[in-house]
Amino acid sequence: MDIKSVISFAEKHSQRFIDDLVEFVEIPSVSSSSEHIDDVRRCADFLKDKMLQSGLQRAEIFETAGHPVVYGEWLGAEGKPTVLIYGHYDVQPVDPLDLWESPPFEPAIRNGRMYGRGTVDDKGQIYVHLKAIESWLSEHGQLPVNVKFIAEGEEEIGSENLGDFLDKNQELLKADSAVISDTPMFKKGMPSICYGLRGLAYFQLNLRGSKQDLHSGSFGGAVKNPIHALAEIISQLKDESGQISIPEFYDDVIPISKKEHADLSALPFDKEEYREDVGAPALFGEKGYSVLENLWARPTLDVCGIWGGFQGEGAKTIIPAEAHAKVSMRLVPNQNPERVGDLFEAFIKEIAPPEVEVSVERLHGGDGFVADVSHPAFNAAKRALQKGFGKKAVFIREGGSIPFVQTMVDALKIPCLLIGFGLPNENAHAPNEWLDLENYQLGIISSIYLYEELAQN
Amino acid sequence: MDIKSVISFAEKHSQRFIDDLVEFVEIPSVSSSSEHIDDVRRCADFLKDKMLQSGLQRAEIFETAGHPVVYGEWLGAEGKPTVLIYGHYDVQPVDPLDLWESPPFEPAIRNGRMYGRGTVDDKGQIYVHLKAIESWLSEHGQLPVNVKFIAEGEEEIGSENLGDFLDKNQELLKADSAVISDTPMFKKGMPSICYGLRGLAYFQLNLRGSKQDLHSGSFGGAVKNPIHALAEIISQLKDESGQISIPEFYDDVIPISKKEHADLSALPFDKEEYREDVGAPALFGEKGYSVLENLWARPTLDVCGIWGGFQGEGAKTIIPAEAHAKVSMRLVPNQNPERVGDLFEAFIKEIAPPEVEVSVERLHGGDGFVADVSHPAFNAAKRALQKGFGKKAVFIREGGSIPFVQTMVDALKIPCLLIGFGLPNENAHAPNEWLDLENYQLGIISSIYLYEELAQN
Numbered sequence: 054m055d056i057k058s059v060i061s062f063a064e065k066h067s068q069r070f071i072d073d074l075v076e077f078v079e080i081p082s083v084s085s086s087s088e089h090i091d092d093v094r095r096c097a098d099f100l101k102d103k104m105l106q107s108g109l110q111r112a113e114i115f116e117t118a119g120h121p122v123v124y125g126e127w128l129g130a131e132g133k134p135t136v137l138i139y140g141h142y143d144v145q146p147v148d149p150l151d152l153w154e155s156p157p158f159e160p161a162i163r164n165g166r167m168y169g170r171g172t173v174d175d176k177g178q179i180y181v182h183l184k185a186i187e188s189w190l191s192e193h194g195q196l197p198v199n200v201k202f203i204a205e206g207e208e209e210i211g212s213e214n215l216g217d218f219l220d221k222n223q224e225l226l227k228a229d230s231a232v233i234s235d236t237p238m239f240k241k242g243m244p245s246i247c248y249g250l251r252g253l254a255y256f257q258l259n260l261r262g263s264k265q266d267l268h269s270g271s272f273g274g275a276v277k278n279p280i281h282a283l284a285e286i287i288s289q290l291k292d293e294s295g296q297i298s299i300p301e302f303y304d305d306v307i308p309i310s311k312k313e314h315a316d317l318s319a320l321p322f323d324k325e326e327y328r329e330d331v332g333a334p335a336l337f338g339e340k341g342y343s344v345l346e347n348l349w350a351r352p353t354l355d356v357c358g359i360w361g362g363f364q365g366e367g368a369k370t371i372i373p374a375e376a377h378a379k380v381s382m383r384l385v386p387n388q389n390p391e392r393v394g395d396l397f398e399a400f401i402k403e404i405a406p407p408e409v410e411v412s413v414e415r416l417h418g419g420d421g422f423v424a425d426v427s428h429p430a431f432n433a434a435k436r437a438l439q440k441g442f443g444k445k446a447v448f449i450r451e452g453g454s455i456p457f458v459q460t461m462v463d464a465l466k467i468p469c470l471l472i473g474f475g476l477p478n479e480n481a482h483a484p485n486e487w488l489d490l491e492n493y494q495l496g497i498i499s500s501i502y503l504y505e506e507l508a509q510n
Numbered sequence: 511m512d513i514k515s516v517i518s519f520a521e522k523h524s525q526r527f528i529d530d531l532v533e534f535v536e537i538p539s540v541s542s543s544s545e546h547i548d549d550v551r552r553c554a555d556f557l558k559d560k561m562l563q564s565g566l567q568r569a570e571i572f573e574t575a576g577h578p579v580v581y582g583e584w585l586g587a588e589g590k591p592t593v594l595i596y597g598h599y600d601v602q603p604v605d606p607l608d609l610w611e612s613p614p615f616e617p618a619i620r621n622g623r624m625y626g627r628g629t630v631d632d633k634g635q636i637y638v639h640l641k642a643i644e645s646w647l648s649e650h651g652q653l654p655v656n657v658k659f660i661a662e663g664e665e666e667i668g669s670e671n672l673g674d675f676l677d678k679n680q681e682l683l684k685a686d687s688a689v690i691s692d693t694p695m696f697k698k699g700m701p702s703i704c705y706g707l708r709g710l711a712y713f714q715l716n717l718r719g720s721k722q723d724l725h726s727g728s729f730g731g732a733v734k735n736p737i738h739a740l741a742e743i744i745s746q747l748k749d750e751s752g753q754i755s756i757p758e759f760y761d762d763v764i765p766i767s768k769k770e771h772a773d774l775s776a777l778p779f780d781k782e783e784y785r786e787d788v789g790a791p792a793l794f795g796e797k798g799y800s801v802l803e804n805l806w807a808r809p810t811l812d813v814c815g816i817w818g819g820f821q822g823e824g825a826k827t828i829i830p831a832e833a834h835a836k837v838s839m840r841l842v843p844n845q846n847p848e849r850v851g852d853l854f855e856a857f858i859k860e861i862a863p864p865e866v867e868v869s870v871e872r873l874h875g876g877d878g879f880v881a882d883v884s885h886p887a888f889n890a891a892k893r894a895l896q897k898g899f900g901k902k903a904v905f906i907r908e909g910g911s912i913p914f915v916q917t918m919v920d921a922l923k924i925p926c927l928l929i930g931f932g933l934p935n936e937n938a939h940a941p942n943e944w945l946d947l948e949n950y951q952l953g954i955i956s957s958i959y960l961y962e963e964l965a966q967n
């Protein structure tokens with residue numbers, strides 16, 4: 054089959070591919086919010102239809118205990134390998150809404166970017182593959198490999214039901230390699246293969262001091278303020294060097310090898326440029342490690358949200374009854390989220406002041422991942438990216454989490470290629486999320502090549 | 511004039527006096543919120559009309575740079591002393607609204623209590639005096655003293671424009687003594703004269719880490735989280751013994767005298783009962799002082815509110831760009847709020863981590879107050895309360911602030927009687943604020959006596 058005509062098809066239809074993505078992004082499939090439960094369902098149905106329209110032989114909704122999984126397949130390449138493509142059609146919440154320059158679910162195109170929630174994480178990247186598949190099937194009615202495509206609706210809330218889906222559908226999902234496009238490129242113009250992800254353990258801390266809010270004048274001086282207690286707890290979670298203070302937390306952390314240290318140091322990373330991009334007065338990370346090591350290969354702890362008492366205009370003089378915080382830890386491979394949860398709970402109990410009630414809720418967790426890059430699939434991916442972008446691919450890790458990856462690798466025993474087409478500053482999880490439309494196009498073309506390269510394996 | 515018939519009048523009309531108060535509480539005069547600006551104005555107009563209906567000779571709205579002052583007078587007691595009565599018709603915000611058992615501005619009567627925002631703080635206590643005045647004037651067309659009545663609309667936001675009103679109207683406000691009913695009784699059945707108040711200094715802390723929210727996976731480990739920075743700052747504001755750590759903070763604090771220590775120790779205070787009432791697992795206060803000393807005669811610092819990042823349902827994985835806190839300090843007499851503000855700002859600058867931007871907003875401040883209880887007005891008050899309640903009055907202090915008191919004492923050089931009819935657990939500033947209706951009635955009767963007693967001075 055002539056690949057040139059497939060590439061031409063993708064190039065000819067590039068504007069339509071953008072228009073099609075707009076429709077997908079318009080659906081507010083926020084998985085964490087119960088008010089969007091119908092939108093998530095609608096998004097799954099929409100994607101199923103689009104899979105069929107792209108030429109897949111079969112597409113189906115699979116129910117789970119939570120949001121559904123969308124499955125599609127094309128199995129007409131007899132004797133050829135099978136590629137399992139994974140993406141997620143659910144998106145992050147949108148608040149703070151007032152910081153969006155255009156509404157999150159009304160995609161807007163400005164300066165070669167598409168702005169909207171889910172444009173890069175991960176709807177745009179699902180469409181990279183769907184459009185690559187469409188290009189092959191439109192031109193030749195054939196793909197060079199067999200394709201199985203799953204898109205889940207719970208990635209942003211920990212993929213809790215995907216493990217179960219996988220267990221129940223092992224035969225259906227059998228494949229020779231997996232491809233996931235949900236990680237960023239190292240930078241624009243530098244196609245990247247990600248070989249490591251961090252895991253996640255996410256908690257909510259709930260503190261109660263008194264049975265209700267108290268007048269800060271009448272009661273100030275006699276009770277422990279739960280906000281103070283929470284501040285004291287948070288300030289004890291890390292030490293001055295940026296190390297997490299939870300006992301035994303680092304026991305299972307694999308040290309960074311000399312080779313990896315050298316490889317990561319060789320990447321063109323400009324600390325000052327990074328700081329400026331982030332907009333922070335100064336960077337802060339665990340001492341003794343480079344920024345990339347801290348981002349990719351060391352665990353971290355962050356409070357993602359905090360609230361308690363009066364947040365309005367002016368000066369309300371109360372001692373609040375309650376204070377709360379969301380605490381997220383990024384773990385490295387070999388750290389177990391359950392064990393980390395146990396250690397965290399034990400430490401919180403130890404340091405919680407006796408004058409307040411403290412409880413820990415475990416909101417979700419997921420394993421980290423590191424790939425064996427010696428597998429031939431990684432070479433195939435390198436060749437495809439070189440052809441698609443006209444530039445050499447780099448090997449990177451990623452600080453974020455895709456909990457499903459390790460689960461899948463454990464269950465299916467296949468290599469997993471993390472080839473993403475997003476950029477690190479595309480505001481995934483923040484206001485004004487965007488997708489670089491050139492990368493969208495080059496991603497489609499690279500994927501067209503990728504299926505052919507994987508057919509050679 | 512026969513006082514018995516005045517008391518009878520008040521007793522006969524006790525149910526109507528309750529009904530009248532309901533109307534006053536129904537007006538949502540929340541001074542801190544710009545959305546209630548018209549309600550505050552409406553409340554001032556309402557009160558002016560009620561002053562005239564109670565029989566005062568004159569009532570008027572005085573404009574200020576903020577919410578207006580309502581002024582009323584009856585000056586027909588020739589040769590008799592003049593009493594200046596002060597109250598405030600503005601109320602605290604109502605959030606968290608979901609914790610109210612009945613709507614804050616739809617007063618509900620349950621078990622001899624009236625529930626509603628402002629019932630005790632301070633609308634009910636304004637009405638105590640208005641109904642005592644009405645009782646005298648209805649029965650005799652005369653009061654035993656001359657009365658000037660001012661009600662301001664900015665007490666809950668620091669009485670910022672009242673000093674200016676006072677300066678401009680010194681002649682109008684000239685009086686021999688002042689009476690303020692805005693403090694609690696020590697406990698039910700124990701009529702109380704308050705001789706000390708704490709001052710106030712209220713701030714907002716604003717922290718910024720990055721230019722926008724960041725993905726906690728992609729960026730976690732490289733930046734300082736502003737919530738962590740805020741937690742570190744808050745945890746450094748007080749030490750383990752409950753002492754405020756701001757340098758020079760205690761320089762102007764007057765030590766508690768042996769006599770006062772003995773007097774306060776003699777009050778019937780049950781620590782365990784207090785703890786249970788508050789609903790805290792344990793009490794917490796500055797070491798080396800009794801609970802009452804910490805509440806009344808020692809300064810405190812409390813975070814009244816905190817917010818930053820994700821507060822919704824589920825698990826959003828971000829590092830927030832901003833974090834904020836409202837910080838309130840209760841000061842003791844001789845501490846200057848301006849100087850405390852300077853010390854606070856300097857300390858925040860010193861301890862703020864360099865990786866975040868920190869700013870301090872000064873929201874408001876006010877002086878503390880201690881009275882010279884040897885003045886004859888205090889004896890008059892004791893006699894009136896003994897007659898009204900049939901019980902001996904106690905001398906107490908109060909942890910809350912009425913910034914106007916010290917300003918008034920400085921300007922008018924008159925003794926100021928703080929005789930309140932609220933109870934410490936009536937949820938002023940909290941959800942389900944209530945007023946004990948027996949105290950409302952006994953307050954009216956005591957005030958009827960008080961005017962007569964003050965006429966003897």
